[in-house]
Amino acid sequence: MIPTETISPGHPRTDPTSGPPIITAEDLRVAFGRYVALDGVTLKFGPGAHGLLGPNGAGKSTLVKVLLGLVRPDSGSGDVLGHSIHGRQTDLRHRVGYMPERDAHVPGMLVIDYVSMMGRLSGLAKRPAEARAHEVLTYVGLSGERYRTVDSLSAGNRQRAKLATALVHDPDLLLLDEPTNGMDPVGRREMLRLIVELRRVGISMLVSTHLLPDVQEVCDGVAIMAKGRVLRTGSVASLTANIDRNWKLQIVGDLGPFLAALGARGVKVAHDETQGSLTAQLPEHAEPRLFIEAAASAGVGLKEMRLGTRTLEEAFFEVIGEAPHAHS
């Protein structure tokens, strides 16, 4: 069970379908030889942060590349920020920041030169590009590593360098492909905090990942993909709505009297040995105080009392239909 640690509680969640569409796609189809990467993808994303969720090989990266014009679709159409993906890509790429999945960097080039070069390629002059590069690198937390070569950085720092290059020309839309791939939890949490911060400043983004906590923490809307098809779209909240009010409890002390006290109060309880936690069903219009009273009366300590929201992983597995090998 992937813990849903909350990184930044209470950031504003906009409704994903409000406002003019940033990204639209109609029946996009891409096949590499026999392998069908995109099998008729149709979706519409408004401003704000949207997640593309799916196992490896679900076609997420291919979709991001098609939107950026890096891959020409066999059929179907779409547009990003008003520019059609079949048209001239240069103005499209001028307003979009792309963070590729693989380590796409020039080996041996210093981080500061690499980022400032990317700025100059997007139209900034030499001096302003360098100034902007320093600013963006400080923002992503690489001020210490500015004068090291890109390939000598750790996996986490390489991801930050990629984010810096995506931000140097101040895009309106960020396409992030597996932004926290290969990062340890501490680094991952900081990267997600950066992304949430960017969202708050008003940059829309499309985050393609298979790490569910990333999407849950950062995105408003999410599209779950598998085998080149979009299986479900909707806001994150709708997907993880907790239909039944089950609570996760953990106690210290002997279990018997506590279970009896809960039973007396009409609470249905399921005991899960491996994790050593209880799942209790709160009766209609009852208060969580019920659990505390039961614990006090049974004389046991209450270590954990949490509303067990259905995590995205459960939604994800449900949508994928528990196929053992969802990908080809």
Added chain:
Amino acid sequence: MKSAKRPSCLRSLFLVAGLVIREIAWTRRTLVAVLLLMVPSALALVIRSEAPPGTVDTYIQSIFPTLFVFISALIMLFFAGSIARDSMDDRTMTFLVTRPLGRVRIVLGFWLGTVVFATPLLWACGLGTMAVASAGLDGWAGFPNPEAAAEARWRIMLAGLAIAMLSGAYYTWMSLKLKHPTVLGVLSILAVDGALGSVQANARFAAPTSSFESLLSPIFQTRGTLISESDLDLTLTQGGALQLILIELVVMLILLAKSAQKHDYISSAATEGS
């Protein structure tokens, strides 16, 4: 426990060599090498059609041997100069190092693989050129009689094998040790083999090409024989040349084995960044 014992020395060598041949067999690199090896026969064809009748014989006897040695060295640099390095760069070497083969056998396996793969190509080039040169004519490719032509063919094959083994060892060792093996490899072909080979003093035997050429003389008129006619008796007897080559080969193989022992199989540049 299924595996009884560690694969024997010979079996390990042949396993790795087989892998190397399989990896380079169907690649674009072999296509380019084959095109390169067709150049001498193409030259023979052009000379036969364009030049006065006797020229193709002089081409075969004097120009072709030097060209053959030069191209063979390039081909060995093409294969041996990068096979070991490529497998380290794309990290497939990890599969071999974590098997009970032993590092020396792996590196020698790479050397053996390139030699076994390249030698037939070099032979095809040499014999093909002589065949093209003599087809339709009296069939002896510019040599006075069939025996001479047969000896010439046999000498070309011997020289081809010697070049494949010695240059192969030299470039495999260089690819393990140096960061810029290719540019330096080419410079060593030009400077050491080319220039030094045509020096009119004993120093020329320091260059491997002159010992290869001595293998080919006197049936062919290589630079060695041209020099000897100018009353500087400097040619190596074929026996001498063979010995020199064998000594150099043994030294190179020892160097290769020693460098295999202490070489880090992850290029040291890969810091603990991942």
Added chain:
Amino acid sequence: MPILEQVYRRLDHHEPASSWRAVWAIGDQCGAMALKGWFPKGWLAVSQIPGLVVAVIIYVMTRNESTVLEVVNGMARTGYQSFNDVPGETWYRVASNLVYAMITIVQGWFATVGTAIYGARQVADDLRTSAFEVYVARPIWSRDYVIGKLIAVVKPLLFILIVPTGFCLLAANLFVPASAGPCLKLYPILIAAGIAYATLNAIVILGISSLGKSSRYATITWFVLYFLTMAVSVILTQSTGDSVWEIVSYRANLQVILASFLRLNPFENLDLEFPSPDHSLASSALIIGCLAALSLFLVLRRVRSGRLP
């Protein structure tokens, strides 16, 4: 370390994407990358040494007038006795011979190896490390990428070709004041010739570099193209006795184009080691032109396949 020292600042206005800036950005950075490491820098430094050596030789030679006159008469097949009755035209021709010899005999070799060192990695490395995806995600055209890479390779080659040669020319003019006047117009020509020579080499090496992912094979293919074509043309010329086979050699064609830049007429006023008369400029220009066109086509095809417009 605190991450959010300051909030992400948005730019107030967005510069339009400009090809010119992109070209210079790639030229600067990839040029600096090509010179990274001791070997490329070392090669650049070593290539300057002949310039000094030849300058010293010129200094020693020009100490007495007779040796200079001897050289001039030898080259121009004339019998002048003193400096002032040597016409400007002859000084110009002798100076351009010096430049031609300097480039073909000395600096040409450094440039050939330099082309491999600086050029073989340019496109091959981008493909191998998928750094190409970074360029493609930017608002640049494929021609910007190609011109930028060309600049990156031409810069060090120009330094190898022009600086030592120019230095010797300057030394000759200083030590023989009479020759200074007529040779003034040779300097811009030298620069133009250097640019042409370097650009042709750069275009061909970029074409070769875009053939595969490994700069190792690009290096070998370049040397094979250079030395094998030279050897083949020498063998064919000697065997057939017909010098039309000169055009097989990439090096010979490059030298013919260099000579045309320096307006040296190959027929009458030179007895330098030079391709024989019936090897005309037109055929060389044609062959080198085709080779350059093929290389450019290869690079653009590879770049377009990576989806640069």
Added chain:
Amino acid sequence: MSEESIISAVGLSRSYGRVMGLTDLTVDIPTGVIGLLGPNGAGKSTLLRLMTGMIKPSLGTIRVLGQDPLSSPDLFRSMGFVSEDDALYESMTPHEMVSFLGRASGLSKSDAREAAHESIQKVSLEAVTNRRMRGFSKGMRQRVRIAAALVHEPRLLLLDEPMTGLDPVARRDIVSLIERLAAEGVSVVFSSHILHEVEAVANHVVMLHRGLLLAHGSIQHIRDCLSDYAFTLEIRMDRPRELAARLAREAYVTSLVFEGEDGIRVGTSSSKQLVTALPTVLLEIGAPVREIACPGENLEALFGRLLK
């Protein structure tokens, strides 16, 4: 082999130029499933490369199954290694590659082919066993490498970041595979920074950070020794300041931190006393309580606290 530890390192250190990969590591790793834990750049990969003899130690010694990995290739007859790099013989099919590596481990031609078939079945790749590996997804490539490492039925399996970059479905398969191997008595050492996988599978943990050994022992052992010196409880309720006032008097409460208007984090030196007293105290105050959570439980918080 009778003795308890399969891998023992004494004063082991290795540096790449000036960068210290691993500093003076002395540890004995028992049999079973062992997790090598640490953030990026902690020295996990360096330790695994030293164990497989890929690189030489700068100082100290390491012995795997009683032998020195550098000088005795025989060791690899009973050891398998799956590296972190996505390397593969692209032109081969899984069956060809695994049987080749089987022969390289000393199996005869027929044994190798049969063992290859078996190990490909173990990683459930029979469907694509004869397909060129060029178009395989990341998860499938990972499983081919694992099959190759299992072909000669090793007693010890080393995995470098097996779960990185894999989606939950592929990750779950690998976790169950490791459990199956452990059940068959194969010792598995794997490095990871995805902590809850380590928690679910490993019975012994070695924690590294910046090349130094931070802690090693069973998960329970590490959690116990940690929880007695720092344990926090997060409570979301109305009027948290009243709870703070009430708890401030207790000796076992070490810190009280307010988060927003409804959150309070209570640090304690003895988790048992705080948790036992909590229900009665909350009833006394009578304010509605929304949530009680103890982040100190999973390894990640453990890890976060260790790194401070």
